[in-house]
Structures are given as C-alpha cells and as structure tokens.
Amino acid sequence: ELDRVANEAGYLAAMNAARSDKQRMIELVKPGRIVEIGPGGGVVLDLLEQRFPTSEVIGVDASREAVDALARRARAQASRWRIVHGDAERLGELVPGPIDTVVFCSVLHEVYSYTEPRFSLASVRRVVEAAFAALASGGRLVIRDGVQPPPGRRRLRLLAPDARATLELYTAQFEGRRIEITEL
DSSP states (O other): OOOTTTTHHHHHHHHHTTHHHHHHHHTTOOSSEEEEESOTTSHHHHHHHHHOTTSEEEEEESOHHHHHHHHHHHHHTTOSOEEEESOGGGHHHHSOSOEEEEEEESOHHHHHHHSSSSSOHHHHHHHHHHHHHHEEEEEEEEEEOOOOOOSSOOOOOOOSTTHHHHHHHHHHHOOSSOOOOOOO
8 A cells, every 4th residue: 555654754754855945945934933844854844953043943743653753863963953743733732832933844735635534625724724823923834835736647757666556556546636647
C-alpha cells in the first residue's frame, strides 16, 4: 500500500531535500514567536532558528512519529526550537498566547488529503482559521503549498527504476480525482 503516513521516514527525508525553495519563504516571516504547522523533517525549523536567533520557534505536528523523530534530532543537534504534538485545529490550546508568524509549508495539501473527512476543504479552512485566531495583532500567516492544477494532460518522465510501479499504485489508491496513465 502506498501510504505517506505509514512511510513517514522516507517522506520526511524527501521533504528536507527541498531546502533552497523553503529558504525563500523565510523572508516573509516576522520575528518573535514563530510556529510552523506540520514541520515534517524539520528543515524549516532549522532555517527559522538560523534566520531568527532571538525568536521562539515551535513546531506543531499531528504525527507522533514525526514529533518523536524531531525531538531526537533537536536533542542531537542542540536546537533551540521545540516540537509539540497535537492537531493544529487546537493551536490556541497547544501554543497558548499570541503568535507573530504561523507558517504552513507544504502541509495544507496533507491536511486536505488525510484529515477526516478526506479530500475536504472544510478541514483546510478549520486549520487556517485556528492559525489566524492564534496570531498576535499584526501577526503574519505564511502559506507555501502546491495547488491542484486544472484537469488536463501532463507529461512525466520517470527516472527511478520503480517509479512506474509507484505511480500506478498511487493512481489506483488516490481518491481525490481520477488519474489516467498513458505511455507515450
């Protein structure tokens, strides 16, 4: 089964590989109390800590496995950021007090895909509303995420030896919309 949650370690490693693109997003962040929702492998937490050495940096993740891995990593590298386990819809309870910046980096599509009911914009609205409610006056909400492209044909060049099998499994299990594969 192709399950991003069950294969968390591989997913987190892939997310950390996109560091340079995430670096550009950091320029939008206001210093102070900064919370990243769904920090995955922690690369954005590291970037935030480097860019804002006097800020309080907190990650909030619903995945127990991700939180445990991040806590181990934070201890091993003596990071100042901290990680909190919980559902971001309860951000105000998990991180009480005003927040200067809330960051969503490549996570809202996960909220859309994995929060029950799956493939519901309502789950995305709830988590964004919770973040907005937790912001300090003049606070900033920073969102970096992919968007669903309009229907149409896409051309893919598969490089990995097992990419075809992975793509076929993904399309068979994806419930968001029908995906058809045609070899050219």
